[in-house]
């Protein structure tokens with residue numbers, strides 16, 4: 001890693017991105033010492049420009065940012081750090097320092113929806129349909145996924161685009177609940193699809 005601290009007067013910006021959801025979580029600055037500490041400990045450490053000292057994100061909240069990958073940009077003056085966050089990143093309690101949902105890409109909503117479903121799983125509020133699915137367990141979820149898949153294909157063959165989108169949404173929702181029950185994420189499925197897209201995959 002050839003980060004040019006000198007060119008940046010000793011401080012480089014570090015963009016922190018969630019490894020699974022790809023959400024931009026926060027932005028901080030690192031001097032060489034903070035960068036070294038981040039590499040050595042595997043936990044993101046910044047240099048605080050206001051307090052003029054190193055601070056490891058999570059040292060008071062417990063919400064550490066566990067480093068997965070560090071990349072520098074094309075002219076070696078900005079870091080992109082992919083992390084697995086231990087909890088919400090922002091001091092406000094939000095997932096990111098720009099609020100809960102900082103992306104305009106509708107596909108990313110699937111990820112935010114799963115965050116919400118995970119919260120339902122933790123809190124199990126009364127009156128929630130999602131809670132009722134978690135209470136009923138894996139067999140009920142599997143049955144719903146099967147039913148919704150059937151309803152979607154019926155609409156594909158005989159229905160309107162509008163009905164197909166409606167039933168496909170039911171299918172996606174129930175599948176995400178099922179994945180959550182199994183401790184899996186929709187990003188795990190996307191990653192599998194990404195690897196299948198690599199040249200030569202079909203030959204295996």
Ligand SMILES: N=c1c2ncn([C@@H]3O[C@H](COP(=O)(O)OP(=O)(O)OP(=O)(O)O)[C@@H](O)[C@H]3O)c2ncn1[C@@H]1O[C@H](COP(=O)(O)O)[C@@H](O)[C@H]1O
Pocket residue numbers: 113116120127128129130131169170173
């Ligand atoms: N996206 C969904 C979603 N899609 C479908 N469903 C529910 O899934 C069920 C679909 O079942 P069916 O079509 O078979 O209809 P049904 O006959 O009423 O269902 P069953 O009696 O067979 O269970 C309905 O009760 C829908 O309301 C959903 N329920 C919740 N969500 C999301 O989950 C969030 C939390 O919901 P609650 O947990 O209910 O607060 C919501 O804000 C939404 O974002």
